[in-house]
Amino acid sequence: MNHSTTLPRRAPGAPPEIREPAHVPVAHVVRGGIVEGVHHGSVVVLAADGSVEFRTGDIEAAFYPRSALKPVQAVGLLRAGLPPLDEESLALVAASHSGEERHLATARRILATSGLAEDDLRNVPDLPYGTAERDAWIGRGLGPTRLAQNCSGKHAAMLLTARARGWSLDNYLDPGHPLQWEIAAAVEDLTGQGIAHVTVDGCGAPLFAVSLHGLTRAAARLAKAAPGTDEGRVAHAMREHPELVSGSGRDVARLVRAVPGLLAKDGFEGVQIAALPDGRAVGVKIADGADRARMPVTAAALAHCGIDPDVLAAFATTPVIGGGTTVGTLRAAGALAPPATDAG
Structure with a gap:
């Protein structure tokens, strides 16, 4: 569906162009x-004043x-009237959780x-999204449920907000629902640009296309x-409870x-995305969607923010295994990597 027919325009900037990203x-x-495989993508690093300190690829094309x-x-829900929640619950509103018992209990x-x-x-x-949690779930003879799905915290908060505002509950995922209009307004405000397109995310909620630059902003x-503040x-909540935002042992929490x-x-x-309290921030998009490249590229981007390489070392590479032993690495390349570490 087209943004211009479903959402009110409230952003100061025009929506990003819909095109094939470069x-x-x-x-x-x-x-x-030997370089066996290459992951393409785009990366942006923002300085504390909001200016672009580093960029590679296409950070202005519309993407999801x-x-x-x-x-x-989550900020949009607070602005729309989400009733007060404890910190753990608010962290789960912004979560892609693993399906641990504490995640399910918090959603309940x-x-x-x-x-x-x-x-x-x-x-x-x-x-459940987490591998161990999924295996244990299946071992108990359980099947798919709405609560176990990794977005259940966000959906629970959407329902809670709709009820608090007296809005209908059955159709809270409709892009024309007042709840989704309020969320879209927050997306446009915080990214500083219009929404280029609206589609449906994997969980069923509306998904808004912006640019990588806008998301990082x-x-x-x-x-x-x-x-x-709502943003604060x-x-x-996310900083204090990263395991609720993701899960125990997940790379983002670590x-x-x-x-x-x-x-x-x-x-x-x-x-x-990753951002520091002074406003330095990075945004990463791996073109083929490969999760294995996400964290090494993010670590390289954070190095451009001045983060100590020793702190990032545990995230900067992923082992390549052959015959049960490490025979190589997956690491940042191109403009992200120093020449000395980008050689085959």
């Missing part, structure tokens, strides 16, 4: 000293942020604050927001724990 090589898969947009959607708690239940959710039923605004509340003050969120199809 992605460039951003990561190499090196096996036995997928779940990396959830922190912005959000629903219960307004007498809602899992049956009120309209997200797509799924198995929004991340920076959240990261440097004053305490007590979301950022604080990165937040490793870099003090970092705000970070991943998304399907190789999307990652």
Whole structure:
């Protein structure tokens, strides 16, 4: 559906152009000293003043942020009237959770604050996202449920907000629903640009196309927001509870724990944002959607922000395995990598 027919225009900037993005090589898969594979993508690094400090690829084309947009959607829900939640619950609103018991319990708690239940959710039923959680779930003979699906926290908050505002519940995922208009307004405000297109995300919620530059600008605004503001509340909850935003042992949670003050969120199809309290921020899109390239490229982008390479070392490469042993690495390449580390 076209943005111009479904959403009110409230952004100061025009929507990004819908075109084939001009992605460039951003990561190499090196096996036995030879570049075996190349991941293309786009990366932007913003300085504290919001200016573009580094860019490679196409950061202005319209794209889908997928779940990396959830922190912005959480701000939109607060602006729309989401009732007060504890920090853990607010972190889950911005989460792509693994389906651990604490994730499910927190989602139930959000629903219960307004007498809602899992049956009120309209997200797509799924198995837990985390590998260990999924295996244990299947081992118990359980099937897909709406609560186990990784976006259940966001959907619970959408229902809670709709009920608080007296809006209909059954169609809260309709792009024309007043709840989604409010969320779209926050997306346009925080990215500083119009929404180029609206489609449906994997969970069933409306998905708004912006640019990688715009998404990263929004991340920076959240990261440097004053305490007590809607943006600041979301950022604080995510920083304090990164395992609720993702899951135990997930790379995004480990990165937040490793870099003090970092705000970070991943998304399907190789999307990652990360931002520091002074407004420095990075945005990553891997063209082929490969998750394995997302974190090494993000680590290289954060190095451009001045983060200590020793802190980033654990995230900068992924082992390439042959015969049960490490025979190479997946690492950042092209303009992201120093010449000395980009050789085959």
